Amino acid sequence: MAGGSGPRRFTVRAGEGLEVITVDGGQAGVLAAPAGVLRAIAPDQPAPQEGEGEALYTLFTADEHAGTGYRFDVLADGEIVLDLPAEDMMPDQSNAPGAYDLHFTPSPRGCGRLPEPLGPIAQDVRVPAATAVCYRVRKGEYIQIIDVDGRQCSDFLAFDAEALSRGQEYGLDATATRTVQGHALPVPGLHGRFLDSRLQPLVEVVQDTVGRHDAFLLACTAKYYDETGYPGHANCSDNFNAILVEEGLAPRSGWPAINFFFNTQVQDCGAITSAEPWSRAGDYVLLRALTDLVCASSSCADDVTEANGWQPTDIHVRVYDRDSAISSGVAHRMTPEAPAIMTRQSGFHSDLAAQGAQYVEYKGFWLPARFEGYGAVAEYWACRTRACVMDLSALRKFEITGPDALALLQLAATRDIRKLAVGQVVYTALCYPHGGMLDDATVFRLAPQAFRLVCGDEYCGQWLRAVAAEHGLHAFVRPSTDQLHNLSVQGPQSRAILQPLIWTPPTQPDIAALKWFRFTIGRVGGPSGVPVLVSRTGYTGELGYEIWCHPRHAHAVWEAVWAAGQPEGLVPLGLDALDWLRIEAGLAFAAYEFCSETDPFEAGIGFAVPASKTDEFIGSQALAQRRLAPQRKLVGLESLSNEHLSHGDAVYDGRARVGSITSACLSPVLGKSIALARVDTAVAEPGRMLEIGQLDGLQKRIPVKVTSFPAYDPDKSRVRS
Known part of the structure; x- marks a missing residue:
């Protein structure tokens, strides 16, 4: 809270x-x-x-x-x-x-606490352990399937009620769903619907607090237990047969079902494996009926494997009124003990929706992937030639204050934070003691002992607090993500758009005077306008700025920026086009260019670990050794064909695998396929010819040439202009 x-x-x-x-x-x-x-x-x-x-x-x-x-x-x-x-x-x-x-305090298994209702409850249905229950739902109503005590699977069936009344059986079809949606299992957002064999959607996923379910296998069957030495064991298929006969459905030996909370995955070899569920007490999936339905839910009877934590418990189903105002989302937990936080909307959400935003879930926020009426290609070219505006509110922000705030950041960051002036921003890495990266970040200095750290990982705040406690530092680390939403204005015309829009007091630099990696404090619309902080930062390789404001001021900021930008050809930009821009500019992205097994040198941001920093910081000893004996290096690749390259593709030197692609795109401005790749230092010199292996790495090879990066504007003249 x-x-x-x-x-x-x-x-x-x-x-x-x-x-x-x-x-x-x-x-x-x-x-x-x-x-x-x-x-x-x-x-x-x-x-x-x-x-x-x-x-x-x-x-x-x-x-x-x-x-x-x-x-x-x-x-x-x-x-x-x-x-x-x-x-x-x-x-x-x-x-x-x-x-x-x-x-x-956790209750004994079987007496778990239900989550707070999401709206007016139309039905409350209890599914006792190892049984199944049938219920009807009207079009538009919400179905919440709750794991009462955690680690309990629940098979779900749904049939078109109107068709069933005519003797026609149209139920959920996992194969049709996977084929049409292009996902193994639907998730809230663009790919959120379960279809029947007619390819008609029956339900859509609205919320999901777990994200690990099964849409590959049957509900458990008598045959399964017979062949594993437990003849006569209760099973979900027989339980469904017993309750569905009254709805006119013929018994089956095994019911195709969506098994919520059943933890299955497909290995590289194609085998389907299962493990203990991820769900905890009170976790749930929320669906919305897209037509009148006959539904059935089970509490899985399996007590001979880890599928239900070895002890079947109850499932609870709530049906909510169709007029309930329930937002869509998936749950994020910063740590296993942390409460689930549902995907939220930024302060700019409704304004972006009015521009045709097609939303995807990104790190706990709904952000636009692209915009109807524009598309990724048009959005990209607007940034390169005119100006674009994008929502980057999903970035995590932390306020670091107190007598030891500087000491904490000097210990945590690879950069020399002592050199950071008030009004300045610096890009840095955050590393573990072994030298692997926790995250990259920018640090703003607002006052001598007041800093703002902006990063991608929510965990950074908890990590910083733990570092402060371990070293006895008197510093506060407070998350401010929900207090600061940010709109990025990028492109050659970004200065012309913002210069007349942002009023700054005499003590602060105006937009025309603002240097790269500096910020100013001002207002939108004159001395009495909306308070903002504007930084000359970005993620596109172009001249650009970020406007930081409180969410309740977001609409006013959007309206002012959008109106000022129209004469300059301002266009909204989504994540798809942003990815092309940052790859061309050689900018690192978490889980692609770096992870906890990658040091900053291997991630291509060795400049963020200056050798001149003499103070000890977390990972400094390991990084000093890695600097002297690098094993891998991030390089650019230029394809000699227009074949599609992808993240994870293997890089070969003959038959030897020497690295992998971290990010790739077909560059619009360069007109060729380019990539960033982490390769062995022995093959990292520019001009070296290598190959990308596809179709098992041997059957298809795509020739590539090693280049330096960034591929676009290598001397960064545009971003510094």
């Missing part, structure tokens, strides 16, 4: 335990409960203020460190209210609200 989000109610039950934890530190809160419902466990915990049948607990202080928790026993059923009062953080500030986690 985030600070400043308003009071939130939670239902508690007698016998439970409750722990309230401050995730980020520095965030006060108030917990209200009916008198006699809660009892603090430790004597040093806050004493309640009693009044009018209610107990108020004041939780934590502005100096409280992250991870501190208060524990309570729940003495009676009731409702509690938690409020974390906080003001919005403006772009030039560092007072980001903190967040709390609520942990309820």
Whole structure:
């Protein structure tokens, strides 16, 4: 629960335990409960203020460190209210609200806590362990299939109710779904529907808190148990037969089903394997009926493998009214213990939707992949020749403050942060002790002991807090991602668009004077306009800027930028075109150019580890050794044909595999296929001829030439212009 989000109610039950934890530190809160419902466990915990049948607990202080928790026993059923009062953080500030986690003591298996309802409940259906239940759903209603205690599979069947009334059986067809959607299993977003054999969609996936399910196999069968030495064992197919006969469906030896929470995967050799489910108590899948349906859900009966954690438990089904306002998304957890956070929308979402945005889920946010009426090619050329605007709000931001803020970043970053002036930005790597990369990041210095770190991985904040605690540093690390959304304006005309739009006070540089990797603080629309921070940064290889604002000001910022940009040919840009731009510019991307097994030199960003930095930092000793004896190097590749190259393609020198492609595209501006690849240093010299191996690496070879990178504007004259 985030600070400043308003009071939130939670239902508690007698016998439970409750722990309230401050995730980020520095965030006060108030917990209200009916008198006699809660009892603090430790004597040093806050004493309640009693009044009018209610107990108020004041939780934590502005100096409280992250991870501190208060524990309570729940003495009676009731409702509690938690409020974390906080003001919005403006772009030039560092007072980001903190967040709390609520942990309820796990109940014994079979008595799990259900998640809070998502809307008005039309039906509540319990599926006891090792059984199945049939229920009807109307078009537009939502179906929530909940794993009550965790690690419990649930087969799901759905049939077109109107067709079934005519004696025609049209149920979910996994093969048709995979073929049409192009996905092994539908996910919320563009590929979110389950189809029948007529290729007609029956349900769509709206939310998913697990992301590991099965759409390959049958529901478990009597034959399976007979042949594994358990004749007569309860099974889902027979359980379905028993309840579906009343709907006029003939029995089957094995029912094709979508098995939610069943953890299966296809190995490279083609074999399908399974393992213990990822789902935990309260996890769920939310579907929306696209026609009137007859549905059936099971609680899988398997207690002889790890498929249900060795002990079948209940499944719970909730059906919500069709008019419920439920957003789509998948859940993200920063760590296994962290609460699930559903995919959210940025402050620019509705404005981008009005431009025809086709959204995909990206690191916990809905971001446009492309725009109808434009397309990736037109979006790309707008950036290279005129200007484009894109939503980069999914970047993670952290406010690092306190007496030891500089010391913390000097220890955590590969760059020499002591050299960073107020108003300056620096690109850096964050590394583990062995030299592998945690992430890349940019660091903004807002004040002598106030910094903003912008990166891609939510985990960086927790890692920084752990580093501070380990070294006894007095520094606060507060996430500000939901307080700062950012719009990137890139392209040759970006300065002309923003210069008359951004007002800056005399103490700050204006847009015309703003240098590369610097930022200014100003307002959109004059001295009384919307407060923003504007940095001269980007991810395209072109002159460009990023505008940082609070989400509640996002619409006003968008309208001003869009109106100012139309005379200059401004176009919205999605992730597809952005990928081409950054590959041409030789810019690294997490899980492609780097990971925890890759050091900054191998990722092509060795410049972010200056040899002149004499202070010890995390990974410095390992990186000093790796600098002297590099084994692999990131290089550019230029294809001698227009054959498609892909991330992961193997690079060969004769029959020897010497590396792999990290990123590739058909460059529009260069008119050829190019790639970034990590190869053995022995074959990394420019001009060296290598081959890309496809069709098992031997049957098809694509000749390529090693080049330096970036392939586009190698001296960065455009971005520095």
